[in-house]
Amino acid sequence: MRLNRLRARYFLLLLVCVAVTLWAFKLLDSIAVDKVKFLKSGAEFLALSNAQQAFALYSQKRHPGETNIIPAGMTFEENYTPGNYSSEKHPWMFARPLSELEMNIVPNHVFFVWCDNRTFTFNDHLSVLSAWKLLEPDKLEIHSGTAINSDKYNQWFLELNQTIPALTVKFIQRNKSICLNPLYYALEVLDDRGGVYMDFSTVLLRPVHFLRRQDFSISLSNHGSVAIISSRIRCKNLQRVLMRTNEIHPNDVVTMLRESVTLVGVCPSVSKSPSVSISERIQQRLLCVTIQPPLALRPLDLRAVQFQSQDLSILRDLYYLDLGTGPSCVGKEGSKAESIPFIVHYVWFNRAELSFRMHLSFLSTIHVAKADRVFIHCDLYLSGPYWKTVSSHPRVTVVYREAPHEIYGHRVLYSQHRSDVVRADLLDKYGGVYVDWDVLWLHSPRDLLTAGHQAVVNFDHMSHAPFIDSLNLGVFLARPRARFVRLWRRELRNYRSLDFYYNALQLPYKVYERHPDTLYVEKRLQVMCFWLKCHPIFHPDHKNWMKAQPFDWRTDVYSIHFTHPDPEEFQSVVSLVNGTGTFADIGMFILNTAGELDGLSRL
Structure with a gap:
């Protein structure tokens, strides 16, 4: 018992x-x-x-767990909700919705795999162009296992290099043998970095950013081949497919994918004469189409077709309607039809602890400038107690993106220049206010935002002979699709990798010289301080960087910009409360405005 x-x-x-x-x-x-x-x-x-x-x-x-945000079995029509576009049909012409920056679990990358020993044709060009114009990804990559061939007529790949700033070609070493099973390689890239994979036969007909809110999704052609795959980093469902892929024939990979992923729409195949198969055959609302042999499109084919489907007419506009032509949401300089949105963009790449000075910059943006929203675009390497406070603020959205390393095929060598590439992208798509982390706001720029300007910057305080002047873009206000931003971004095709000052100081000034009506220069937008000597642009002797020029920070300027070095008063809160002089007064003003002086006193 x-x-x-x-x-x-x-x-x-x-x-x-x-x-x-x-x-x-x-x-x-x-x-x-x-x-x-x-x-x-x-x-x-x-x-x-x-x-x-x-x-x-x-x-x-x-988004913890593996739950699909869009349940399996629902159709594209039932789930797709277009953003607040000025034109849903031509989103690259108008401001993109801020919702594209929010609650995403898939990085904003698009990539293709090239394994064909053939010429890069207009079909391929249209596929890549649709990804760029309808999605405008942070990075657009072609992973190539073979040479990308051109001839005297088919210069389409070279044209893309001059059209898409984010395009990068990654030539994969032959010993990696990506062309033995290109789809398996694509799945490995998705597992490693996340993003959206597109087959070269696929042409998008509308934005598909909703895919970035799902763990793992796929679109197929009506012949069963893969058109689009979207996945977050290290998605468990994708890893299960990868573990089993080595055991089965490559042709059976698609079957496995269909069993493990949310199927989002079908991209119908088009393989006949465009006058028949494109304009008459398909009439329903579509996500994409796949252009299959023997159909070989030419630009004039698209102009000749009378499209009966509004979806399919985008094929013509993708090629013929560029950013510099057609309708635009941006009016003439001085028109008060639209204000610059008061959203602030910060950018940071590489590992760092958010410093007290950076925290001061953020406090000035929220409490002095009174920005409506703040977006911090970074690779999530920021850390520290101040970062926890900043990233959890209700007006802050943290946006993941990889650091750019190329623009128009040119290497971005200096870490400081990566923010130049990103600010051009952000202001073009979303507009707002770009601010360097070493800028402190002293007054709100809201009056500038509502004054009807397309874009607002300030001259730089340094001499850059033989340039008469240069522009400092450390504080940069712009409407979405502002013409000056577009022109500057386009001129970055002439990016100089080894020139520290050219791309974001001197080149913008060259654009301003040729198009002065696209930009408003506000000399009180920022005062730049170099070696702790401040140089207000409105002072006649501001280019004498060896000597400080007088100004009243309380009344004269919108912001102050410490290019190098940081004042000792901004090293810590203790240094600030024990400091004296102008810089200490500025810091205490920001803390007081933010309501953070409680419990602090000068010792």
């Missing part, structure tokens, strides 16, 4: 241990922790780069 009681106790104790263990695993799996050692998939997680680890954690925090 006693032995039976002991057995019962041991059995109950065993059940309790099992229950506690299961509860612990469930708890660890549900909490988005900051430490790799607590993750169930720790071994796989350690294989990621630091940036990929950060985005995987960020995605897990925003």
Whole structure:
């Protein structure tokens, strides 16, 4: 009898241990922790780069689990909700909706895989162009296992290099053999970096940013081939497919994908004469089409077709309607039809702890400038107690993006220049106010935003002979699709990788010289301080950088910009409250306006 009681106790104790263990695993799996050692998939997680680890954690925090946001089986028509475009049909002409920056778990990358030993044709050109104009991704990559050939007529690939600033060609080493199974390689890239994969036969007909809110999704042609795959980094469903792919024939990969992923629409195949198969055959609302041999499109074919489907007429506009032509949401300089949106963009790449000076900049943006919203575009390497405070602010949205390393095929060598590439992209698409992290607001620029200007900047205080002047874009106000931003971005085709000052100081001035009506120069927008000597542009001697020029920060300027170095007063809150002089007064003014002086006193 006693032995039976002991057995019962041991059995109950065993059940309790099992229950506690299961509860612990469930708890660890549900909490988005900051430490790799607590993750169930720790071994796989350690294989990621630091940036990929950060985005995987960020995605897990925003959307834990594997639940599809758009349930399987629902059609594209039922799920697709266009953004607040001025024109849904031509989104590259108008302001893109801010919703594209919010609640995404898939990075804004698009890539193709090139493995064909053939000429790059207009069909291929149209496919890449549709991805660029309808999605405008942060990066658009062609992973090439073979040479991309051109001839005297088919210069389409070279044209793309001069059209798309974000286009990068990655020539993969032959020993990687990506062309033995290009689809498997594409899945590996998606697993490693996340993003959207498109087949070269696929041409988008409308934006598909809604895919970036799903873990893993796919669109097929009506012949069953892959048209589009979208996935977040280290998606478990995708990893299950990759683990089984080595065991099956490459032709069966699509079948596996259909069993493991949300199917979002079908991209009908077009392979006949465009006058028949494009204009008459397909009439329903479409996400994309796949252009299959023997159909070989030419630009004039698109002009000759009388499109009966509004969806399919975009094929013509993708090629013929450029940013510099057709309708635009931007009016003439001085027109008060539209204000510059008061959204502030900060950009940061590489590992750093958010400093007290950067925290001051943020406080000045929120409490002095009184910005409506703040977007911080970064690779999620920022850290520290100030970062936790800033990133959790209700008006702040943190947007993941990889650091750019090329623009129009030119290498971006200086880390400081990466923000130049990104600010051109952000202001073009969304407009707003770009601000360097070393800028402190002293007055709100809201009056400038509503004055009817397309874009507002200030001259730089340094001499850059033989240039008469240059522009400093550390504070940059612009409407979406402002003509000056478009022109400057287009001129970055002549990007100089080794010239530190040319691309974002001297080149913008050249654009301003040729198109002065596209830009308003406000000499009080920012005062630049170099080696702790400040140089207000409205002072006649402002280019004498060896000597400070007088100004009243309380009344004369909108912001102050410390290019190098940071004042000692901004090293910490203790340094500030114990500091004296103009810089200390500015810092204390910001803290006081932000309501953060409670409990602080000068010691």
